[in-house]
Amino acid sequence: MSIAGSDKGAGTRPAAVFLDRDGTLIEDRGHLREPSQVVFFPRAVQALAALQRRFRLFIVTNQSGVAGGMVAMTEVRRVNRHVVDTLHASGVTLAEVYVCPHHRDDGCACIKPNSYFPQKAAREHGIDLSRSYSVGDHPCDVELGTRFGGQGLYVLTGHGRKHRSELPDGTVIVEDLQSAADWILSHRPADDGRE
Structure with missing residues (x-):
């Protein structure tokens, strides 16, 4: 799925925020098949609205249920389209939605924390x-940032509390996507805007 942004920024290349989908932007309710199953976290849309003033926004999602036969790629695309359209109706534009449909043991290049999709975003x-x-x-969402040479942030929504003990020392841990947006915007240099 491609939803291209129009502005390139001036002078410097734009920076981006690569967002997990389930458990970060929307509630993790298992393998979603229908748009009616999508529930956005409180403040998530507002967080993206704030971030998009200075960043391109991308979703990078692992959907191993496709490889496992628990959900069809057509269903994943339908759910993603609903997410994109809902955000667009609220004034938020996603530059691209990237989906890895493989099992972790398939050895694919695109599953997080591999930086395949951010590298693709850099090129395209x-x-x-x-x-x-x-x-x-x-x-793996935090490690993704490390692998592409940026920074990863960990949210405590979704599976966040369950896996918190697995994080390396020094990981930035925040409550939710709004808190992540606040942290990113407060730590980015003031003269590093994309305008």
């Missing part, structure tokens, strides 16, 4: 990965 959208962030509720 001109993203400066060194100034970019990843946000999610699994340790």
Whole structure:
């Protein structure tokens, strides 16, 4: 799924925030098949609205249920389209939605924490990965940021509390996506805007 942004920024390449979907942006309710199953976390849309003033926004989601036969790729795309359309109706634009449909033991290049999709975004959208962030509720979401040369943040929504003990020392841990947005915007240099 491709939802291309229009502005390139001036002078410097834009930075990005790579967002996990389930457990970070929307409630993790298992393998979602229908748009009616999508529930956005409180404040998530507001968080993205704040972030998009200075970052391109991407979703990077592992959907191993496709490989396991628990959900069809057409269903994943339908749910993703609903997420994109709902955000768009609220004034939030996603540059791209990237989906890995493989099992972790398949040895694919695209499953998180591999940096396949952020590298793809760098090539196709001109993203400066060194100034970019990843946000999610699994340790692999944090490691994703490290692997592409940016920074990962860990949210305590979704599976966040369950896997907190698996995080390396020094991990930035925040309550939810709004808290992640606040942290990112407060730690980014004031002269590092994308305008």
